[in-house]
Amino acid sequence: MQNKYTFEYAIIRIVPKVEREEFFNVGVILFSKRKKFLGIKFHINPDKLKAFSQEVELNVFNDYLKAWELICDGEPQGGRIGQMExxxxxxxxxxxxxxxxxxxxxxxGLSEDPESELENIFKTYVL
Structure with missing residues (x-):
């Protein structure tokens, strides 16, 4: 138990029609303060997206989520938010x-390795 560190995670969802409150999971974002880790993993299933809405384009969502990835990585392209703690x-x-x-x-949660935990949660709740 001594080698385990606390982490927090959230599931990323696509809500094509907000007024209907229907969604499907597309990714995970995970943060561990002690391990100084912030990671994101996502994949949008195009068939699920089409089932929810014919009006929305896959590229738009991928672009938004890539921006989230830049923020997680602390890249300059992540803007002012990407430069925060x-x-x-x-x-x-x-x-x-x-x-x-x-x-x-x-x-x-608790984990020794936040990166592998991110992968496990992604496989469980997204794929």
Whole structure:
């Protein structure tokens, strides 16, 4: 237990028609303060997207999520938010929104390796 560190994660969702509140999971964002880790992993299934809405384009969502990835990585292209502390970036990305890309509430966990935990959660809730 001594080698395990706390982390928080949220599931990223696509909500094609916000007024209907229907969504499907497309990714995971995970933050571990002690391990100084902030990571994101996403994949949008084009068939699911078409089933939810014929009006929305896959490229638009991929571009938005790539911007989230730049923010996670602290890249200059991530803008002012990308230059914030890891915890602030995580809180900004997981803040409650009423847009077509949303995240779940955050959930806690313990892990020795946040990167492998990100992969496990992604396989469990997205793929």
């Amino acid at each position: 890891l915890s602030d970036r995580f809180r900004w990305l997981t803040a409650c929104r009423s847009t077509i890309i949303q995240s779940s509430k955050t959930h806690p």
